[in-house]
Amino acid sequence: MRFGQQLKSSLVKDWMFHYIDYDGLKDALRTHKAWDEAAEQAFVAKLEKELDKVYSFTRVKSEEIIRRIGASDKEVSDVVARADGIEGSAPDAPSEDDFELLEEDLSDIIADVHDLAKFAQLNYTGFQKIIKKHDKATRWVLKPVFATRLHQKPFYKDNYDAFVLKLSRLYDTVRTRGKPVKGDSSAGGKQQNFVRQTTKYWVHPDNLTELKLIILKHLPVLVFTPSKEFSVDESAITSIYYDNTDTWELYEGRLKKTEGAEAIRMRWYGDMSSETIFVERKTHREDWTGEESVKARFKLKEKNMNAYLRGELTPEKVFEKDRREAKRPEKDIASDEQLAREIQYRVLTRKLVPVTRSFYHRTAFQLPGDARVRISLDTELTMVREDNLDGKKRAGDNWRRMDIGVDYPFNQLPAEDLERFPYGVLEVKLQTQAGQEPPDWIRELTASHLVEAVPKFSKYIHGTATLQPDRINLLPYWAPQMDVDIRKPVSHKFGIERPGASNDISTSGNLDDESEDEDVAMGLPPANSQEDDDRLKRLREARDAMEQTDLDRLRDYGTVSNGNGEAPNALDVEERIAAQPIAQDDYPLYDSDSEDEDVEEARRVGGWHYQHVLVKHKAKQVGNALGSFLLSIVPRPRPTQVGGGGASLGVPSWKQPGEIKKFKAPKGKRIHVPVRVEPKVQLATERTFLSWLEFSILLGSIAATLLNFGDGLALAAAWAFTIVACLSLIYSASLFLWRVGMIRRRRAVTYHDKWGPSLLCLGLLAAVVVSFGFRIGKGGYNGGIKG
Numbered sequence: 001m002r003f004g005q006q007l008k009s010s011l012v013k014d015w016m017f018h019y020i021d022y023d024g025l026k027d028a029l030r031t032h033k034a035w036d037e038a039a040e041q042a043f044v045a046k047l048e049k050e051l052d053k054v055y056s057f058t059r060v061k062s063e064e065i066i067r068r069i070g071a072s073d074k075e076v077s078d079v080v081a082r083a084d085g086i087e088g089s090a091p092d093a094p095s096e097d098d099f100e101l102l103e104e105d106l107s108d109i110i111a112d113v114h115d116l117a118k119f120a121q122l123n124y125t126g127f128q129k130i131i132k133k134h135d136k137a138t139r140w141v142l143k144p145v146f147a148t149r150l151h152q153k154p155f156y157k158d159n160y161d162a163f164v165l166k167l168s169r170l171y172d173t174v175r176t177r178g179k180p181v182k183g184d185s186s187a188g189g190k191q192q193n194f195v196r197q198t199t200k201y202w203v204h205p206d207n208l209t210e211l212k213l214i215i216l217k218h219l220p221v222l223v224f225t226p227s228k229e230f231s232v233d234e235s236a237i238t239s240i241y242y243d244n245t246d247t248w249e250l251y252e253g254r255l256k257k258t259e260g261a262e263a264i265r266m267r268w269y270g271d272m273s274s275e276t277i278f279v280e281r282k283t284h285r286e287d288w289t290g291e292e293s294v295k296a297r298f299k300l301k302e303k304n305m306n307a308y309l310r311g312e313l314t315p316e317k318v319f320e321k322d323r324r325e326a327k328r329p330e331k332d333i334a335s336d337e338q339l340a341r342e343i344q345y346r347v348l349t350r351k352l353v354p355v356t357r358s359f360y361h362r363t364a365f366q367l368p369g370d371a372r373v374r375i376s377l378d379t380e381l382t383m384v385r386e387d388n389l390d391g392k393k394r395a396g397d398n399w400r401r402m403d404i405g406v407d408y409p410f411n412q413l414p415a416e417d418l419e420r421f422p423y424g425v426l427e428v429k430l431q432t433q434a435g436q437e438p439p440d441w442i443r444e445l446t447a448s449h450l451v452e453a454v455p456k457f458s459k460y461i462h463g464t465a466t467l468q469p470d471r472i473n474l475l476p477y478w479a480p481q482m483d484v485d486i487r488k489p490v491s492h493k494f495g496i497e498r499p500g501a502s503n504d505i506s507t508s509g510n511l512d513d514e515s516e517d518e519d520v521a522m523g524l525p526p527a528n529s530q531e532d533d534d535r536l537k538r539l540r541e542a543r544d545a546m547e548q549t550d551l552d553r554l555r556d557y558g559t560v561s562n563g564n565g566e567a568p569n570a571l572d573v574e575e576r577i578a579a580q581p582i583a584q585d586d587y588p589l590y591d592s593d594s595e596d597e598d599v600e601e602a603r604r605v606g607g608w609h610y611q612h613v614l615v616k617h618k619a620k621q622v623g624n625a626l627g628s629f630l631l632s633i634v635p636r637p638r639p640t641q642v643g644g645g646g647a648s649l650g651v652p653s654w655k656q657p658g659e660i661k662k663f664k665a666p667k668g669k670r671i672h673v674p675v676r677v678e679p680k681v682q683l684a685t686e687r688t689f690l691s692w693l694e695f696s697i698l699l700g701s702i703a704a705t706l707l708n709f710g711d712g713l714a715l716a717a718a719w720a721f722t723i724v725a726c727l728s729l730i731y732s733a734s735l736f737l738w739r740v741g742m743i744r745r746r747r748a749v750t751y752h753d754k755w756g757p758s759l760l761c762l763g764l765l766a767a768v769v770v771s772f773g774f775r776i777g778k779g780g781y782n783g784g785i786k787g
Contacts, residue, residue, distance in 0.1 A: 003022070003125065003126065003129055004022060004023065004026075006122075007019065007020075007022055007122055007126060010118065010122060011122070012115050012119070015057070015115070015119060018053060018054065018057040018119075019054070019119070019122070019123060019126075020050050020053075020054060020123045020126040020127060020130075021050055022126050022129075022130060024046070025043075025046065025047065025050065025130045026130070026133070028042070028043050028046055029043070029133065029134060029137050029138070035137075035138040035139075035140065039138075040138070040140050043134065044142070044146075047127075047130070047131075047146065048149070050127075051127070051149060051150070051153060052153075054123045054155055055153040055155045057119075058116065058119070058120060058155040058158065059155075061112070061116050061119075062116065062158065064112075065109060065112055065113060065116065065163060068109050068112070069109060069163065069166050069167065069170070072102070072105055072106055072109065072170055073166070073170060075102060075105075076102055076170050076173055076174060079094045079098055079099065079102060079178070080173060080178035082094050083177070083178045084178065099174055099177055099178075102174045103171070103174045103175065104499045106167060106170055106171050106174060107217075107498070107499050108498060108499055109167060110167055110171070110213050110216075110217070110496060111496055111497070111498040111499075113160055113163050113164075113167070113209070113213060114209065114210055114213050114496040116158075116160075117158075117160055117209035117210065118210075120155055120156045120158060121156070121206050123155070123156070124150075124155070124156035127146070127150065131143050131146055159232065160209050160212075161212075161232065161235070161361075161363065164209075164212045164213065164216060164221065164363070165221050165223070167213075167216060168216040168220045168221040168365075169220065169221070169223075171216060171217060171220075172216075172220035180220070197428075197429070197430045197431075197438075198427065198428070198429045198430075199427070199428050199446070199453060199455060200425060200426065200427050200428075200453075200454055200455065200456070200457040201425070201426040201427075201428070201446065201451035201452055201453050201454060202423040202424070202425065202426075202451070202452045202454050202457075202486055203377070203423055203424040203425070203426050203450065203451055203452075204423060204424075204485075204486055204487050205422075205423070205424065206487065207450045207451075207487075208377070208379060208424050210450065210495060210496055211377065211424075211426070211445075211450050211451070212363060212377065213496055214445065214450075214495065214496060215365045215375055215377075215445070216365065218365075218439075218441050219365035219366060219367065219373060219375060220365065220366075220367065221363060221364070221365055222364040222365060222366045222368070222374075232361065233270055233271050233406050234269070234270055235361045235362055235363065236269070236270060236271065236359065236360070236361055236406045237267065237268075237269055237359070237360055237361075237362050237378075238267065238268055238269075238357065238358070238359050238406070239265045239266065239267040239280075239357065239358045239459075239460075240265060240266045240267075240354050240356070240357045240386055240399070240400050241263065241264070241265045241354070241355060241356045241357075241358070241460045241463075241464070242264045242265065242266075242347065242352040242353060242354055242355065243352060243353070243355045243356075243464070244350050244351050244352055244353075245353060245355060245387055245389060245471070246351075248464075248471070248472065249350070250262060250263060250264065250352070251460070251461065251464050251465075251472065252474060253284075254284065254458060254460065254461060255458075255461050255474060255476060255672050256672060257284055257286075257456075258284070259284070259285065259286045260283065260284065260285070261283070261284040262281055262282065262283050262284075262346070263281070263282040263460060264279075264280070264281050264343060264346065264347065264352060265280050265282075265460070266278070266279055266280070266305070266354075266399065266400070267280055267297075268302075270406075271405055271406045272402075272405040272406070274302070275301060275302050275303075276299050276300075276301070276302070277299070277300050277301070277302050277305055278297045278298070278299055278300075279297060279298055279299075279300055279308075279340070279343060280295060280296070280297035281295070281296055281297070281339065281342070281343055282294075282295045283295075283296075296339050297339075298318075298336040298339055298340055300318065300340075304318070305399045306397075306398065306399050308340075308344065309344070309347055309399055311344060311348050315337045315338075315340035315341045315344065316337070318337070318340055319333050319336060319337045319340070353387065353388070353395075354386035354387065354395045354399060354400060354401075355385070355386055355387045355464060355468075356383055356384070356385065356386060356387075356460055356463045356464045356467065357383065357384040357385075357386050357400070357401070357463075358381070358382070358383055358384075358459040358460065358463055359380075359381070359382045359383075359384065359406070359408065359410075360378040360379060360380055360381040360382070360425075360459075361378070361379050361380050361408075362376055362377070362378050362379075363376070363377045363379070364376045364377075365377075372430070372431045373428075373429075373430060373431075373438075373439065373442065374428075374429040375426065375427070375428050375429070376426070376427045376429075377424055377425070377426050377427075378424060378425040378426075378427075379424045380408045380409075381420075381421040381423075381424070381425060381459065382408060382409065382410060382418055382419065382420050382421065383418065383419040383421065383459065383462065383463025383464075383466065383467060384401075384404065384410065384413065384417060384418045384419075384463075384467075385416075385417045385418070385467050385468075386400065386401055389471075394417070416467075417467075418467075419462075419463055419466045419467055421459075421462070422482075423452075423486065425457065425459070426451055428442065428446065430442070444494050445494070448494045448495075449487075449488040449489060449490050449494075450494075450495075452486040452488075454478050457476075457478060458476070461476050462476065462478075465479065473668060473669050473670060474669075474670050474671075474672050475665065475666075475669055475670065475671050475672065476671075476672060477671055477672060477673050479671060480671070681743060682740075682743065685736060685739050685740060685743065686736075688732075688736070689732055689733070689735075689736040692728060692729070692731075692732030693729065693732065695728060695760075696725045696726075696728045696729040696732070697725075699721050699722075699724055699725035699728065699764070699767075700721070700722065700725040702721050703717075703718040703719075703721035703722040703725065704718070706718040706721065706771075713771075716770065716771075717767070717770060717771035720766070720767035720770045720771065721767050721771075723763075723767075724760075724763040724764055724766075724767050727763065728760055728763070731756060731759075731760075732756070735753065735756065739751060
């Protein structure tokens with residue numbers, strides 16, 4: 001939708017005259033034919049007036065919301081006090097209507113917060129677009145100058161987390177009728193009877209506040225220290241990941257999800273003054289092992305970190321004080337000590353050093369003491385280099401760099417040292433009993449336009465791959481999607497609604513520029529976003545096709561219930577990818593230059609092995625080029641290329657709905673597609689080879705039997721069966737070795753055999769026809785002589 005239409009359809013009617021006068025500013029650009037200094041001053045004055053109007057309204061509205069929250073807080077406290085101090089049968093006891101009125105009032109405040117956030121977002125977008133249109137139409141550059149004015153009146157930078165926290169507490173109190181759930185915020189209960197599902201999503205910045213407001217109406221914000229006032233710094237989480245900068249073994253292990261792959265990180269909460277550091281190890285376990293992936297950690301004083309990582313401080317010394325004070329069970333102390341010993345051993349023996357820092361602010365939603373539904377939303381996510389490569393001393397000999405803290409957006413760092421992630425990261429953790437489905441609101445949320453599912457997303461993997469482009473050649477599967485806008489149109493009625501309102505207030509959607517006619521009328525070159533639209537459309541179709549294929553196959557296998565949720569034994573993402581039908585052109589969604597990767601691996605090995613692989617690679621390139629040339633000169637009918645506008649010319653599109661677009665890895669890079677490798681895969685490959693071997697032996701036995709007949713026809717038939725048996729044996733052995741190599745390297749290639757069985761049947765048919773043909777021919781000839 002174009003921005004002008006989006007603005008008109010999204011504005012709140014009561015606030016209509018407080019929005020930017022976008023149409024008036026556009027008319028001001030059209031009015032002056034010859035743009036001179038007077039016209040520029042008049043336009044800037046009008047722009048300044050609009051900025052003052054928007055900024056003043058946001059300040060007034062914010063103060064109004066603060067007053068309303070304070071009044072609601074007093075009313076809720078009074079009603080709860082009456083409910084706690086008076087019996088339910090007393091005349092002054094609060095009724096159900098009293099709580100419903102409070103809930104309705106809080107819902108109205110939540111809608112105001114939502115509308116104010118959308119108001120700021122739309123107006124900021126309006127200012128950006130009108131300035132861009134001004135610079136293109138007049139050739140007078142206003143953008144850098146007006147950016148300073150925006151920074152002086154930053155109505156678009158308001159943080160609504162304080163509102164979210166207070167509204168969450170009040171709404172939870174009213175929803176539970178004055179008896180909110182209490183318990184240990186970190187308690188999770190026994191989990192052996194639960195099926196855990198964890199999914200990650202990307203959230204566009206335009207949808208962050210709306211998403212928080214929706215979730216708080218179902219789950220309260222998890223607060224570890226309710227007695228303290230809200231502070232942005234307290235929600236900050238910083239982690240430093242360690243790896244070997246020569247092999248990047250921990251990075252590749254986590255990316256490939258190999259059995260036993262580890263991630264070692266140092267984490268702290270709050271600012272750099274935090275004295276407590278959590279030393280953590282995450283270990284991945286394959287499902288076929290019967291074990292679950294685990295995260296274990298222990299606490300260590302910041303002043304002891306360097307000594308511990310250098311091996312000077314032994315684990316026995318670390319927990320010496322805990323044993324002396326005996327405040328914890330000996331079993332827990334021994335477990336932490338063993339973990340500290342293992343992590344220290346790995347850091348020293350594998351030469352692990354700090355490589356990547358991740359920083360973000362986290363908002364967690366969960367009932368205290370109840371981990372069945374836990375939702376966390378990470379915003380302002382930033383990855384920072386910690387390594388000392390390129391001759392730069394970032395961390396130096398210290399366990400972390402000290403030139404940054406929680407001062408997002410870290411403007412003091414050079415561009416090559418940080419990666420500001422453009423989206424928020426939503427993580428939904430469900431623990432449902434076998435046979436149960438997730439709550440309906442969770443299903444509606446994850447299926448809405450507000451989120452984009454990105455399974456297996458990792459902050460460490462993304463940050464390391466982005467910040468080390470010259471050293472990391474294996475990329476995660478989401479890398480090609482980073483330049484695609486994830487905003488989607490509203491798919492179903494879901495969002496924040498004001499009490500009594502019948503329309504959905506959500507205003508999510510792409511904000512495009514105005515029509516080409518308006519640009520042409522202003523003397524601007526027509527904007528051509530058709531390529532971007534087509535690219536986004538193809539990606540959407542690809543994802544929709546994959547999701548629909550997954551659902552169809554899961555229903556066929558009986559793993560999806562009649563509802564919209566997944567059954568307890570539903571396939572995970574790797575199994576769903578493996579269950580997809582093979583496309584006709586037989587290439588994966590993400591294509592990697594695996595041969596170049598093989599050459600790079602051989603280059604590291606060196607010697608004759610590298611020479612052999614290089615010659616083989618060059619010979620194949622020459623052969624492919626020659627084959628393509630010969631194919632191009634062969635006379636044959638060729639389709640007429642009509643371009644992307646074929647449909648408008650009356651030519652039907654040859655692209656079918658759900659067609660999968662091929663993503664090509666950059667030169668020298670390879671995209672890793674999640675591939676599950678279990679023992680049964682290896683066993684299935686061996687069984688297939690043994691079946692071919694058995695068939696080859698059977699054909700060889702037939703050939704040996706025919707030799708006993710001794711005549712020329714038997715000898716010809718024996719030769720035919722022997723040739724088929726040998727070819728079958730060589731083919732099956734080669735295919736088996738190739739499959740084993742691809743499985744070992746976890747390559748996303750086509751493992752099914754399209755030609756082998758068919759060629760084997762044809763060869764066997766030919767051998768039988770030769771045998772019977774000669775035998776019948778000889779019999780008929782003899783019969784004719786006898787006649």
